[in-house]
Amino acid sequence: MPTFSLNINGKDYSIDAEPEMPLLWAIRDYAGLTGTKFSCGIAQCGACIVHIDGAPVKSCSFPLSAVAGKRITTIEGLSENNDHPVQVAWIEEQVPQCGYCQSGQIMAAVALLDQNPNPSDEEIDMAMTGVLCRCGTYPRIKKAIRKASKLS
Amino acid sequence: MNFELPALNRRDFVKLISLSGTALVIGCVPNGQGNEEIKKINLSKDFDVNQFIVINKEGGIILFNHRPEMGQGTFQSIPMILAEELEVDISSVEIRPSEANRDLYGSQMVVGSRSIQTEYMNLRKMGAAAREVFIEAAANRWQVPKENCRAENGMVVHDDHQASYAELVEDASKLPLSADPILKDHKDFKIIGTSVARRDIPSKTNGSAIFGMDITVPDMLYASIERSAVFLGTVVSFNEDELLKMPGVQHVFKTQRTVYGRERHGVAVLANTYWQALQARKALKIVWDDKGLEKNTTESILNTYKLEARKPGVELFKNGDSNKLLGSKDIISEEYITPYQSHVPMEPMNAIVRVANGEAEFWGSTQNPNGIREHIAQQAGIEDPYKVKINYTYMGGGFGRRSMTDVVEEATDLSIKSGKAVKVIWTREDDMTQGPFRAASFNVLKGKLDSEGNIEALEHKVVAQEIQNQTGDNMEAGGQLMGGINIDYTIPHFTVKGVLQKNYVPISYWRAVYHSTNPFAHESFIDELAHKTGKDPAQYRLDMLPEDNRFTEVLKRVMEEAHWSEKKEGIGKGIAICERSGAYFAMIVEVIKGEKGIKPIKITTAVDVGTCINPDTVKAQTEGSIVMGLTAAIKSGLEIENGRIKQQNFDTYKLLELSETPEIVTVVMKNTLPPDGAGEAGLPTVAPALANAIFDLTGKRLRRLPMDLNEV
Numbered sequence: 001m002p003t004f005s006l007n008i009n010g011k012d013y014s015i016d017a018e019p020e021m022p023l024l025w026a027i028r029d030y031a032g033l034t035g036t037k038f039s040c041g042i043a044q045c046g047a048c049i050v051h052i053d054g055a056p057v058k059s060c061s062f063p064l065s066a067v068a069g070k071r072i073t074t075i076e077g078l079s080e081n082n083d084h085p086v087q088v089a090w091i092e093e094q095v096p097q098c099g100y101c102q103s104g105q106i107m108a109a110v111a112l113l114d115q116n117p118n119p120s121d122e123e124i125d126m127a128m129t130g131v132l133c134r135c136g137t138y139p140r141i142k143k144a145i146r147k148a149s150k151l152s
Numbered sequence: 153m154n155f156e157l158p159a160l161n162r163r164d165f166v167k168l169i170s171l172s173g174t175a176l177v178i179g180c181v182p183n184g185q186g187n188e189e190i191k192k193i194n195l196s197k198d199f200d201v202n203q204f205i206v207i208n209k210e211g212g213i214i215l216f217n218h219r220p221e222m223g224q225g226t227f228q229s230i231p232m233i234l235a236e237e238l239e240v241d242i243s244s245v246e247i248r249p250s251e252a253n254r255d256l257y258g259s260q261m262v263v264g265s266r267s268i269q270t271e272y273m274n275l276r277k278m279g280a281a282a283r284e285v286f287i288e289a290a291a292n293r294w295q296v297p298k299e300n301c302r303a304e305n306g307m308v309v310h311d312d313h314q315a316s317y318a319e320l321v322e323d324a325s326k327l328p329l330s331a332d333p334i335l336k337d338h339k340d341f342k343i344i345g346t347s348v349a350r351r352d353i354p355s356k357t358n359g360s361a362i363f364g365m366d367i368t369v370p371d372m373l374y375a376s377i378e379r380s381a382v383f384l385g386t387v388v389s390f391n392e393d394e395l396l397k398m399p400g401v402q403h404v405f406k407t408q409r410t411v412y413g414r415e416r417h418g419v420a421v422l423a424n425t426y427w428q429a430l431q432a433r434k435a436l437k438i439v440w441d442d443k444g445l446e447k448n449t450t451e452s453i454l455n456t457y458k459l460e461a462r463k464p465g466v467e468l469f470k471n472g473d474s475n476k477l478l479g480s481k482d483i484i485s486e487e488y489i490t491p492y493q494s495h496v497p498m499e500p501m502n503a504i505v506r507v508a509n510g511e512a513e514f515w516g517s518t519q520n521p522n523g524i525r526e527h528i529a530q531q532a533g534i535e536d537p538y539k540v541k542i543n544y545t546y547m548g549g550g551f552g553r554r555s556m557t558d559v560v561e562e563a564t565d566l567s568i569k570s571g572k573a574v575k576v577i578w579t580r581e582d583d584m585t586q587g588p589f590r591a592a593s594f595n596v597l598k599g600k601l602d603s604e605g606n607i608e609a610l611e612h613k614v615v616a617q618e619i620q621n622q623t624g625d626n627m628e629a630g631g632q633l634m635g636g637i638n639i640d641y642t643i644p645h646f647t648v649k650g651v652l653q654k655n656y657v658p659i660s661y662w663r664a665v666y667h668s669t670n671p672f673a674h675e676s677f678i679d680e681l682a683h684k685t686g687k688d689p690a691q692y693r694l695d696m697l698p699e700d701n702r703f704t705e706v707l708k709r710v711m712e713e714a715h716w717s718e719k720k721e722g723i724g725k726g727i728a729i730c731e732r733s734g735a736y737f738a739m740i741v742e743v744i745k746g747e748k749g750i751k752p753i754k755i756t757t758a759v760d761v762g763t764c765i766n767p768d769t770v771k772a773q774t775e776g777s778i779v780m781g782l783t784a785a786i787k788s789g790l791e792i793e794n795g796r797i798k799q800q801n802f803d804t805y806k807l808l809e810l811s812e813t814p815e816i817v818t819v820v821m822k823n824t825l826p827p828d829g830a831g832e833a834g835l836p837t838v839a840p841a842l843a844n845a846i847f848d849l850t851g852k853r854l855r856r857l858p859m860d861l862n863e864v
């Protein structure tokens with residue numbers, strides 16, 4: 001089995017696994033970072049979103065072989081003290097219910113705001129498409145993104 | 153293991169208490185007559201308690217709660233009730249889940265939005281009883297009348313003295329506790345009725361909240377299971393030898409689980425990593441005996457239901473004699489259809505079980521910790537169920553699915569067979585195609601209007617499967633089938649009938665259960681009758697409801713909030729009402745016609761949940777219920793093809809997206825009645841209010857879910 005070296009949240013990991021194994025499982029089962037979630041496995045729900053060189057990627061559908069040398073950020077790497085503006089806004093708006101989808105929601109929102117600090121409603125709609133929440137926290141997600149955009 | 157909320161067992165409790173010195177420990181104890189009593193307890197001796205509080209010498213207040221949190225915010229609401237009566241700051245109450253233990257804590261099941269309902273009075277009494285002994289201890293110490301002392305902010309205060317609960321706890325613990333403490337008046341509430349931030353939320357914004365899916369235990373194998381796609385198929389053969397050669401694969405076993413009395417078969421691949429198990433599963437070649445079930449389709453089942461609807465059925469509710477009137481001419485009759493639905497919690501089902509040396513342990517997320525303990529004990533032949541240790545975590549959504557023990561049964565079976573701890577992880581496809589599902593239904597409604605257009609006679613016939621009667625020969629429809637049908641409407645001749653169906657598709661509880669289907673038919677039909685008479689549909693409903701009814705109040709409130717009587721060009725409005733778990737709600741949906749068909753733009757709800765503990769939680773639950781209701785109304789529906797579920801994943805079973813979520817306005821009514829379940833309010837009314845709005849805008853009546861908004 002080949003060895004891959006991964007840089008996740010600034011830390012180096014070396015992982016022995018099949019090259020076609022999705023990055024998601026490397027993050028969860030090898031690096032032990034469980035904040036990134038598995039839900040659909042086919043790039044349809046967004047629970048597994050991480051940033052690769054700053055861009056949002058659905059890690060369940062991204063092979064390990066394609067990440068060598070890239071910078072990976074997971075929800076755990078967003079801030080030391082849960083104080084990234086998006087996290088602050090999320091707490092203020094009391095967004096999560098069960099919480100399972102929220103890492104993906106937050107990572108998608110962060111990527112959006114990094115690119116576009118003042119998104120319009122349509123831009124928010126677009127960026128958050130394909131990031132599903134069965135608990136129905138969308139109204140609050142929308143509010144929190146607007147709030148975070150003011151905070152940052 | 154790092155659980156966000158460690159469930160402590162009794163040994164730990166006792167240790168905790170001895171460490172912290174003398175403490176006041178008050179429990180809620182079943183008295184054997186179905187009621188509970190509040191009394192002081194000794195944790196090393198009294199085992200028969202429900203939730204209890206420990207107030208120690210350091211001033212710590214710990215509330216041990218016996219029901220899991222599923223994301224509905226009860227871990228916030230419950231300490232609020234206690235803090236209110238105890239007169240302490242909410243932040244000084246720590247809440248811990250108790251370990252699963254039916255003898256100690258009774259039912260710990262979280263279903264039907266009942267957590268708050270059951271605990272409300274108990275928690276208030278516990279808080280009030282504790283407050284009273286603190287006041288008494290202080291009055292004794294200061295030699296003053298206790299009437300001149302009051303409790304506030306964790307202190308007892310007198311004109312000349314004050315002392316904290318921590319200072320008083322030793323004295324207080326020696327005093328007898330009043331069985332009937334005086335509860336605070338509603339108007340004096342400082343905490344109940346205010347929006348308090350939930351404590352679990354920070355851990356759900358940085359990835360630190362732990363779900364069943366996140367747990368690993370030493371020396372564990374991962375299992376992925378291929379199950380019969382037609383539910384009741386049996387395994388004829390499979391390519392075990394080939395699979396055992398694949399990377400990481402340790403075992404390939406036949407396995408099974410029980411779903412409402414029926415065995416369901418599969419083949420499990422156990423490997424070192426989940427990815428390896430999944431890969432090997434893809435290489436499985438199983439020969440199934442599908443038993444002819446592969447001939448079923450959505451339409452074949454629906455056709456059976458339609459034929460069955462001709463049967464008289466069982467009268468589940470009767471007022472007057474609608475049979476006679478509806479046999480005559482001038483009958484209005486319509487049919488409504490709802491599909492099977494999947495729960496699809498975002499966290500796919502999973503469980504870890506280790507069975508070894510006459511003991512067992514479970515790790516995972518569940519709505520039903522006791523059911524799991526008993527199930528594992530029985531399955532593994534462990535005589536003393538308390539040799540099964542239950543570790544439960546946050547749930548990534550339940551919606552009824554996590555009240556079942558079927559996944560645990562698979563994990564237990566595989567742990568027994570392999571001798572290892574086994575983590576079974578369902579894929580999304582497993583979750584979507586295996587069920588059990590929300591029941592599909594066929595509804596026939598008949599009505600007759602009198603000369604003034606009032607409903608003289610109404611019959612609602614429900615043709616559906618019943619959760620508690622899925623197998624066997626008993627074809628008598630039960631009351632469960634009429635869930636959500638509003639019998640508060642004053643209709644002189646009103647009958648609800650059920651025609652029980654049995655088929656091989658497994659069903660179970662799904663958020664709001666039959667309330668998620670029947671009101672679509674019922675509240676659509678009432679609307680149709682209103683339009684036939686040319687009356688305003690909201691007023692039509694009001695005219696059929698008694699004056700001081702809780703329905704009347706939410707109806708009037710929502711009409712006001714959404715400006716019901718103002719007609720706006722290009723906007724259709726629809727209304728519907730429902731009661732669920734004691735909560736009353738009325739909803740108005742507004743729609744427009746856009747480029748891509750009809751679009752719901754705003755949903756306004758007035759909800760009466762009795763005493764509202766935490767309005768923000770009620771709002772959040774209502775928003776969530778609306779999104780789930782809208783998903784079921786316009787996005788998702790399961791179809792059956794070749795005997796199996798056609799939709800496999802979110803690419804074909806669509807959930808509502810953020811961009812499709814309309815503006816949601818929720819008004820929480822003020823009320824002093826005991827609190828009712830808020831976890832499902834809003835779901836049942838979405839489909840009918842939407843259908844009614846579409847009719848208002850377009851004159852088109854949609855009677856089958858999910859509605860295709862692009863087609864209108």
Ligand code: FES
Binds near residue numbers: 039042048
């Ligand atoms: S798990 Fe990756 S998108 Fe759903």
Ligand code: FES
Binds near residue numbers: 133134548
């Ligand atoms: S918060 Fe539960 S799935 Fe989004």
